[in-house]
Amino acid sequence: MMRLRTAVLATIAIFASACAGAKARENVLLPAMNTAYEQVLPLIVKGTESLPSWNERDPVLAEAEAMRLALKSGDVAAVIAVDWDFKLHPSALEGVRLREKAGELGPIVAAEFVNLVEEFDVAYQTLRGVK
């Protein structure tokens, strides 16, 4: 019976200290994503200029705003519910391309912006538990 008590106590102690990953997601990764998104959001908006009509643009802009609010609220579930993969990620990369084409960004600067978008992607996938 003593061994059972020891095992139960050990289990409780482990439960109390577990979930470090969840805490890191909420306390470290999410605030970093929130800060970086201030720079990613304008790229997404710019990228929508390539879409042929407002019918295509509106859903992307709505999703971009949903991501902003989700990051601001610090709700992991809300962030991973946003369609980053198919709506926001391609639009952000397109935004960099358009700005470089317009001469607003030099080639190395544009590469750093692409790197930022790709780091944001890795962060999103890490938040989701994919990478």
Added chain:
Amino acid sequence: MSIPSVVETMLQSVKDEAKAQGRDITDNLEAAREYAAIRMANLARAIGEPGYLEAVKAVRNAILLRLGINATNSADAIDTRLQGILQGALIMGSRALLGA
């Protein structure tokens, strides 16, 4: 200003940003130093290009993200280890229960 000192300035900026968010990233900073050095070396070649100042901010944000990614991956590894210990504890508990 040399690249290493620019890297340190950049890391200090990242540290300040993290501190403003109520986080201490001292333990995680070493891992970011190498990443920051690569980014800063690239950025040094972009001086004079359009959007340079925005790129400095982009690099700072990328370093912040990398710190967050590294911290989460490290914590996930700890969780996996704890799950193994937890499983062992549960097996031990169930054996003790059966023997009781």
